[in-house]
Amino acid sequence: MRLILLGPPGAGKGTQAERLVNDFSICQLSTGEMLRAAVAAKTPVGLQVEQILERGELVSDEVVCSIISDRIDEADCANGFILDGFPRTIAQAEALDKLLEEKDLKLDAVVEISVDEGILLSRIEKRASETVGGARADDNAESLKKRLAVYREQTAPLIDYYAKTGLLKTVDGMQDIEAVAASIKNALS
Numbered sequence: 001m002r003l004i005l006l007g008p009p010g011a012g013k014g015t016q017a018e019r020l021v022n023d024f025s026i027c028q029l030s031t032g033e034m035l036r037a038a039v040a041a042k043t044p045v046g047l048q049v050e051q052i053l054e055r056g057e058l059v060s061d062e063v064v065c066s067i068i069s070d071r072i073d074e075a076d077c078a079n080g081f082i083l084d085g086f087p088r089t090i091a092q093a094e095a096l097d098k099l100l101e102e103k104d105l106k107l108d109a110v111v112e113i114s115v116d117e118g119i120l121l122s123r124i125e126k127r128a129s130e131t132v133g134g135a136r137a138d139d140n141a142e143s144l145k146k147r148l149a150v151y152r153e154q155t156a157p158l159i160d161y162y163a164k165t166g167l168l169k170t171v172d173g174m175q176d177i178e179a180v181a182a183s184i185k186n187a188l189s
Contacts, residue, residue, distance in 0.1 A: 002100075003026075003111060003188075004086075004087070006111065007112060008120060010120040011120070012115075012173055015177060016177075017084055026081050030085055031067070043070075045066050049063060061089075061091060064092070068086065069099050072103070080108070088155050089158075109187070109188055110162040110167045111170075112159055112168060113171055113180065113184075121144055171184050171187055
């Protein structure tokens with residue numbers, strides 16, 4: 001099973017991705033983790049990423065796609081994967097479509113975890129208070145407002161993009177964690 005999880009920051013994508021990894025024996029592919037791993041492993045792409053980051057620049061879609069391409073070729077992705085943090089834009093979605101087509105692979109679904117943005121602030125504050133060893137640096141009201149604005153501008157258009165393909169499955173992310181998990185499983189069956 002090959003999936004993308006969509007939803008604004010704080011919607012519970014990470015929590016649900018962990019459950020899906022266990023339920024379907026698939027990999028969660030975080031672009032941030034893949035970039036750090038490539039740098040640490042000193043792969044050719046990793047060396048390129050290291051130079052880009054040292055210059056304080058953003059890693060291009062082309063480089064991110066190259067890392068994703070290499071990663072999904074690994075044996076542990078044979079059963080499938082969940083993309084976490086990619087695609088974030090229509091251009092990235094189009095690049096992903098091309099990459100998968102070249103590998104003769106297809107996405108099975110794009111799951112949107114739909115939430116009330118007004119309630120996200122309390123979720124973020126709760127997550128920050130429950131985090132052992134301190135909160136994520138971006139778990140605060142001001143950061144959330146900025147992250148939501150970026151999400152609405154860059155990533156939310158993916159909802160329409162994937163709806164047109166018939167891949168989009170929307171679940172109510174305002175339910176408790178177990179109910180959201182059950183809704184996702186129902187949407188995928």
